Amino acid sequence: MIAVVDYGRGNLYSLSHALSHIGVDHAVSERPEDIRVAAAIVLPGVGAFADAMDALAARDLIASLRDAAARGVPLLGICLGMQILAATSEEFGARDGLGIISGSVRALPKPCGPGGIRIPNMGWRKLAPFREDSLFDGLPADIMTYFVHSYGFFAQDDLIVATSDVNGLAVPAIVRQEQVVGCQFHPEKSGPVGLQMLRNFFAEIGVTGIK
Amino acid sequence: MNAPPVRIISRIDIKGPNVIKGIHLEGLKVVGQPGAMVRKYYEQGADEIIYMDVVASLYGRNSILSVVEEAAAELFVPMTVGGAIRSIEDIVSALRSGADKVAINTAALQRPEFLTEAAETFGRQCIVLSVEAKRRDARKWEALTDNGREQTGIDVLDWVVEAEARGIGEILVTSVDMEGTEKGFDIELVKAVRDRVSVPVIACGGAGEGAHIQMLLEESQCDAVCCASLFHYDRLPLPALKSELAAVGWVVRQ
Numbered sequence A: 001m002i003a004v005v006d007y008g009r010g011n012l013y014s015l016s017h018a019l020s021h022i023g024v025d026h027a028v029s030e031r032p033e034d035i036r037v038a039a040a041i042v043l044p045g046v047g048a049f050a051d052a053m054d055a056l057a058a059r060d061l062i063a064s065l066r067d068a069a070a071r072g073v074p075l076l077g078i079c080l081g082m083q084i085l086a087a088t089s090e091e092f093g094a095r096d097g098l099g100i101i102s103g104s105v106r107a108l109p110k111p112c113g114p115g116g117i118r119i120p121n122m123g124w125r126k127l128a129p130f131r132e133d134s135l136f137d138g139l140p141a142d143i144m145t146y147f148v149h150s151y152g153f154f155a156q157d158d159l160i161v162a163t164s165d166v167n168g169l170a171v172p173a174i175v176r177q178e179q180v181v182g183c184q185f186h187p188e189k190s191g192p193v194g195l196q197m198l199r200n201f202f203a204e205i206g207v208t209g210i211k
Numbered sequence B: 001m002n003a004p005p006v007r008i009i010s011r012i013d014i015k016g017p018n019v020i021k022g023i024h025l026e027g028l029k030v031v032g033q034p035g036a037m038v039r040k041y042y043e044q045g046a047d048e049i050i051y052m053d054v055v056a057s058l059y060g061r062n063s064i065l066s067v068v069e070e071a072a073a074e075l076f077v078p079m080t081v082g083g084a085i086r087s088i089e090d091i092v093s094a095l096r097s098g099a100d101k102v103a104i105n106t107a108a109l110q111r112p113e114f115l116t117e118a119a120e121t122f123g124r125q126c127i128v129l130s131v132e133a134k135r136r137d138a139r140k141w142e143a144l145t146d147n148g149r150e151q152t153g154i155d156v157l158d159w160v161v162e163a164e165a166r167g168i169g170e171i172l173v174t175s176v177d178m179e180g181t182e183k184g185f186d187i188e189l190v191k192a193v194r195d196r197v198s199v200p201v202i203a204c205g206g207a208g209e210g211a212h213i214q215m216l217l218e219e220s221q222c223d224a225v226c227c228a229s230l231f232h233y234d235r236l237p238l239p240a241l242k243s244e245l246a247a248v249g250w251v252v253r254q
Helices: A012-021 A032-037 A049-058 A062-070 A191-204 B034-043 B058-074 B088-096 B106-110 B113-122 B156-165 B187-196 B210-220 B238-247
Strands: A002-005 A027-029 A040-043 A075-078 A104-107 A121-126 A144-149 A151-154 A160-166 A169-177 A180-183 B007-015 B018-023 B026-032 B048-053 B079-082 B101-104 B127-137 B140-144 B170-175 B201-204 B224-227
Touching (some): A002 A012, A002 A032, A012 B058, A027 A032, A032 A062, A040 A062, A049 A062, A151 A169, B007 B026, B007 B034, B007 B201, B007 B238, B034 B048, B048 B058, B058 B088, B088 B101, B088 B113, B106 B113, B127 B156, B140 B156, B156 B187, B170 B187, B187 B201, B187 B210, B210 B238
Parallel strands (some): A002 A027, A002 A040, A040 A075, B007 B048, B101 B127, B201 B224
Antiparallel strands (some): A104 A151, A121 A144, A160 A169, B127 B140
16 A cells, blocks of 8 residues: 555645556555554655654654655655655744654855845756666656755755755755655646656655556 | 845735636626636746635635645645634644645734744744735835735734744735736835844735846845736646746756
8 A cells, every 4th residue: 555644744646646647556644553564655745844754753653654765765855745754844943853764954044135035945946867867767857856855954965866956955846765755846837847746756765557 | 155045925815616716806807617727827937826816704714724725635745724723622623634834814913922822833834824915105015814804903024034033934925005007016015024024924905917027136136926816817828938937047956
């Protein structure tokens, strides 16, 4: 079973429909026992880092997510779901994340002039691929995806798959540590490009019946 | 540094089962059915969809949410719902229907604390302040409510500052004077709002041709543009607008 983690902090409707649209059978769940047996996990999320960690803790999900990642279960974190994969966040004071991918969450740089990107960084942005990855299969070189964030997940170079420019800073847009992938943007809101990336993620981990 | 991509938003004003369009938010006329229109705009590359319930009745809200739910099941772009958002429960229903953001006007002007509560509950990225601005004087605009039907006496430029402090993530500013006229934007309004706040600003009201949008972008550097008539009446379909903007150097999602 592929589990979409419902901890009350994400727009699961669109994500669930996007997965159904590409033929990925999945179950939305907030129960740690489902996460423990999941063949793959999708961790969505919008909002604030500390609040999301509290919401995971309240549902007793933190240990099951860490264990799953440690066992090599494929995991896709989206937006805030990507950021909480990090070790720490500086959003509203230091706070520990899941610590599944090493890195830290910090505020995005503010625009220097009137023509820069305002924060929250909201809109379609170009992805700059940092290395080759199966997530880009079947996609043109020049693609845009939809971002909504005020903080960025800053990781070491060898974990970065793609970046996106925010006021002159290359902010990680995709990070990968083996089977754990984090997307800062919303693939489920990024039109045909986002759907293709979701297909690629699930194809790579051996999900069949993708359409 | 290159300018960030221009976000082109398609605005769908809903009354009951229909998409409607007025002038100065009045004289509403049916222009089509929401399902087919939204699908067309999605396929043409709309960067976002804003649904606005212009009547905001109880019946209207259920109707608009079913429209959003149907669209969000098949069309994978950001969607914002506005027009009948009065409570935290209303926001929950909108998000459950597949909306990513809600646009709030009337309820916030009646009780500004609502913005704080909404932003704290759902995160600022979820809360769009919708402003219906009516020009009253040189560089002075009044915030109207109820789709331009009611006056408040509140100054738009003061209001946007308060709303930003209350935690909203974005501002949709509609010029009631230019809305539906197809005669161009109230650029001064957009600039004035944008100068007062640091969150992204979406300009709405008045687009009748590509030149209007080019002028708006050059002069106001607004973060997003929202159009209705331009697309509904095929004055300039989305792909043609994006090509026109790209030809003069703006970055757009093709």
